[in-house]
Amino acid sequence: MKITEVAVMPADGPDERLLAFAAVTFDESFVVNDLRVIRHDDGGIFVAMPSRHATQRCRVCDAKIQVRSRFCSNCGIDSPVADHAQSPSRPFADIAHPINAKMREYIEHAVFQALAKVTASRTRPVSDA
Template identity: 45%
Template structure:
């Protein structure tokens, strides 16, 4: 098994500076097989490479619809789901989709991904840094200018109507001094 390419997408934003998730990666094996969504995570003992995973599912006893393990109600029929042994073992919420079978393979993947991660971090600190192309399979339907618009709307919800642009506060009724009213 030869790792022919590792692509790294650094996690950006204020949460990445404090958070444990540092990057997403895709690894190509023998120029023929790609595994996406590996995660570079800062752990207590250094960087850890998490394999792609998904939430485990359990079927509803009423309609047989698959629901995530810790769901309380069925997403299809709305019935309350019984608390079973799969919910008691809450450590096993996620299952790896792809993973190395041998420790030697895991070490090889870990070393290559960590090297690529450090190269990308070093490159990101240089002037004029442009992130490498990362083939993300998720759709990002929100354009950057719409993100700013959403932020403005959120902030405007916390203003008084008089503070909003284009709005004038209602005029106070004029009272004459000494008039009863």
């Protein structure tokens, strides 16, 4: 599987940890959107894969609610998840992710290269030539 395109959009917002969003195209036929480039507290950076809030069922109305919600958004009852003892330890679920370290490194390398190019072009002075 070959990465044929990487699109990086720098994040311009108040969160200093979020550096950019990215989309990676494989073999000119499959795209993974909503990757995030995030800075660790120790200064390192990593690529977070796209994810969504994990859900569970309301005990009263059976509607889907986000894990760790304090109440059901459908019926309004207090959520049993307020007791975090039953709550899953991961409130987010990956949508797409590499299944081995080699593929993760390949994706990260491609995204980091594209981010470096975008960052360099944003900081380069414009010439009037």
